[in-house]
Amino acid sequence: MVIVNYFSIMISVIILGSGNVATHLFKAFNKADKITVKQWFSRTQHSIEQFKDKVEITNNYDDLKEADVYILAVSDDAIHEVSAKLTVTNKFIVHTSGAMTLHEMDKKNDRGVFYPLQTFSKDVEMDFANVPFCLEVENKSNMQILNSLCEAIGSKYYRVNSEQRSSLHLAAVFVNNFVNQLYRTAHEITESTSVDFNILKPLIIETAKKIENLSPYRAQTGPAKRHDKKTIKKHMKLLQNDQHKEIYDLLTKVIQRTHGKKL
């Protein structure tokens, strides 16, 4: 009897796409002992030209080789098209999108999802220990490949169905894009009195860390939760910008509703 231990074998990968996610994945896979990046495909070959000494690159669908898994790290709008144009069939293919179901991909291959829930900056190296992956597969037997990929780059992974992934992707907009816009708003407020925005940075970090061990519900403080009308009125008067007023007003109301106070 032969027992196949996935952890002891090499996983071969072909990356398709040339954006931030594709590039960060390439770098992480390239460093991992148990992963070989066999090929890197991009429709715009010049965008990955700089990596041609490290990996075989191509922009030709007909050139695609065999691999254990094809990782489609392209924009949501391109997932369907690229998956349909693939010349390989009956292989295992995954996309990296938070918003798309696996049915977005052409069914000539076994499909799955390999969604890294993190924000990737172009020029900042990503520590994959801080990148949780949300995994989904059509064919159960493929789950082990994705698990092994995550383990090889030191990432945590979670089995998440399409509905759950959609809700995570949506929640990520709140904790990433919307939170960042509140940082921007604070920056505008401090700039208006020529005070150093850096003074707020320790508070920003502490606010994020606080919910490591405390639910956001329990972590809440401040004038809205305390129903401190005097401070709220003072703040509304201080705010010069109508958009800032709108945000202040809405989030104050939402906090008060969340914490059971009547307006």
Next chain:
Amino acid sequence: MVIVNYFSIMISVIILGSGNVATHLFKAFNKADKITVKQWFSRTQHSIEQFKDKVEITNNYDDLKEADVYILAVSDDAIHEVSAKLTVTNKFIVHTSGAMTLHEMDKKNDRGVFYPLQTFSKDVEMDFANVPFCLEVENKSNMQILNSLCEAIGSKYYRVNSEQRSSLHLAAVFVNNFVNQLYRTAHEITESTSVDFNILKPLIIETAKKIENLSPYRAQTGPAKRHDKKTIKKHMKLLQNDQHKEIYDLLTKVIQRTHGKKL
């Protein structure tokens, strides 16, 4: 000629108040070599009873001793009353509030502000290296005492006037209370599909860290900034809760205005 070097002398402090800020300050001062907490006053003596082996405690205004600085760490509403009831005169007194001017305190003493811009949790020890202080004094010669206090507990400090402090306090509501409410909203969204909120925590930390070296303006990404109507529409449809919809709608518009796109 005698040169007084504040860094080499002991600073004597009397703390007034028994809340989170008072308690965290007491603990930090008590550990610092160059600070003596001479007395701790609270109108409700039982609330600091547990510290009576470490410091002299009192609830009697007439008992107050002499010290280099009296730190009024009471709620905003109590600053005026407590400062007026003080029996000491011509001493140096500071409050710790972000929202109040120094004129809130009775003018029989030299006044100042010693505002720690951070969120304090009751049971979590605070590393004062992460607590920036916003300082203001009526009488210039008192600034050195506040600087030395900060240095003795390892905190950064900034000279900030009342108008600037008000804008920092207001901005802090955005990056602390409002950001935390967005975390809460994300928690509600993930709970609605029974998916683990913990998956979002690395993204929450990374979002806070990203602006260490990048302005929030430059750090922005996502469907709102990209003007990705398809995803925005999909998200609005996914959101079940009217409050969540309102937040999504408003912050999407604000991001789009900030980044120069028309709706």
